[in-house]
Amino acid sequence: MEADLTAASPTGSTAAAASSSSLIFLGTGCSAALPDTRCLINPSAPPCAVCTTALSIPPEQNPNYRTNTSLLIDYCHDDGTHKYILIDCGKTFREQVLRWFVHHKVPSVDSIILTHEHADAVLGLDDIWVVQPSNGRNGFERIPIFLTQFTMDSIAPRFHYLLNQKPEDGDEVARTAQLEWNIIEGDIDKPFVTSGLEFVPLPVMHGEGYICLGFLFGRKTRVAYLSDVSRFLPSTEYVISKSGGGQLDILVIEANNLDAVSLDAIKRICPKRALLIGMRHMFEHHRENQMLEEWSLREGIPVELAHDGMRIFADM
Numbered sequence: 001m002e003a004d005l006t007a008a009s010p011t012g013s014t015a016a017a018a019s020s021s022s023l024i025f026l027g028t029g030c031s032a033a034l035p036d037t038r039c040l041i042n043p044s045a046p047p048c049a050v051c052t053t054a055l056s057i058p059p060e061q062n063p064n065y066r067t068n069t070s071l072l073i074d075y076c077h078d079d080g081t082h083k084y085i086l087i088d089c090g091k092t093f094r095e096q097v098l099r100w101f102v103h104h105k106v107p108s109v110d111s112i113i114l115t116h117e118h119a120d121a122v123l124g125l126d127d128i129w130v131v132q133p134s135n136g137r138n139g140f141e142r143i144p145i146f147l148t149q150f151t152m153d154s155i156a157p158r159f160h161y162l163l164n165q166k167p168e169d170g171d172e173v174a175r176t177a178q179l180e181w182n183i184i185e186g187d188i189d190k191p192f193v194t195s196g197l198e199f200v201p202l203p204v205m206h207g208e209g210y211i212c213l214g215f216l217f218g219r220k221t222r223v224a225y226l227s228d229v230s231r232f233l234p235s236t237e238y239v240i241s242k243s244g245g246g247q248l249d250i251l252v253i254e255a256n257n258l259d260a261v262s263l264d265a266i267k268r269i270c271p272k273r274a275l276l277i278g279m280r281h282m283f284e285h286h287r288e289n290q291m292l293e294e295w296s297l298r299e300g301i302p303v304e305l306a307h308d309g310m311r312i313f314a315d316m
Contacts, residue, residue, distance in 0.1 A: 021076040021316035023223070023250075024104055026086075026096040028277040028306045029066025030256065031120035033092055036281050050281040059099065063285035063307035067092035068120040069227045069278050071252070072106065073217070075197050075316055083110040083195035087215065087225060093124025097131060100309050108133035111194040112179075114147040115227055116212040117154035125159055128177035142180040144194055148213065149183050186213050188239050197316065202240065205231040216240060221249045221314040224269075227277060229254050232265060242270040250314070252306070254278035266301060275306040 027033075035051035043052070050064045059065040068090030075083045086109045100106070109131040115121055132140040147155075156163055162179055184192050186203040193199070199215045206212035206228040214226035216239065224240045238244035240251070248271035255262040255276035266274045276292075285305055292303045 020313045022074045023312040024072040025306045025310040026070040027067035030280045034066040085195050086112045088121040089124035090120040091123045094127045112145040117151040122155050142178045144180045146182045146184050202236045204229040218316045223250045225252045274303040277306050
């Protein structure tokens with residue numbers, strides 16, 4: 001079945017039906033986020049064109065304003081109910097909630113998946129309580145969270161109060177997130193299901209000697225999400241490539257630099273569409289997308305930079 005894909009910008013309207021699933025890019029930037037504060041407190045000559053625009057253009061109108069990489073999957077079930085699945089919850093999560101949950105009318109988060117334990121993927125867990133779903137009885141549903149044992153061992157000392165789950169003596173103001181911790185394996189042969197959607201772990205190298213997870217999901221629209229990748233493991237590339245597991249509808253992949261890890265990998269995997277995330281301040285959105293448009297015409301694969309607030313409608 002051909003995927004039904006529609007993109008909506010954060011400022012544009014969409015005619016997509018309320019019964020459609022979608023991908024919402026909460027953040028598309030690197031760990032430091034953009035603007036890079038170093039460019040503002042110690043400006044270069046000439047000043048950084050990407051970072052200085054943050055002082056004059058509102059973030060919702062500026063695709064060069066980028067928070068920590070994070071994806072929200074709005075998964076619409078057959079009965080029309082929506083479940084919201086969050087992949088990663090970094091340092092800028094509170095800002096993403098204020099900006100994009102409000103804009104896209106997202107009421108809560110139903111489950112969380114973590115790719116790894118770095119600060120730009122987990123430090124927003126402290127603010128998860130603000131998107132805790134209500135159970136309709138003046139209480140809150142526990143949010144299942146999925147992570148590897150390595151990630152759990154790393155973040156447990158930082159978030160011991162989220163693991164102990166002790167009540168705050170009835171103090172609603174001091175309430176912490178109620179989470180249900182689930183250990184997964186970073187193995188493509190061991191998928192898991194949350195909020196009704198199956199996820200296949202995709203182990204990749206995030207620097208030498210460090211494995212990070214991406215995820216493959218979607219029954220009707222096949223999506224691979226790889227937020228932190230410096231090198232592919234052969235088994236992972238095979239399962240998401242056209243010549244291996246079958247052609248992807250959407251590949252979302254990190255692009256710290258437009259090099260062999262991004263564009264050459266896209267050529268090998270050959271998805272129907274690719275979106276780049278994790279950009280630093282050398283990426284000017286409009287300039288790079290113009291270059292990518294030329295590359296796309298030459299290679300026959302549509303590729304573009306994603307931006308914060310971008311929403312892609314897809315039949316999951």
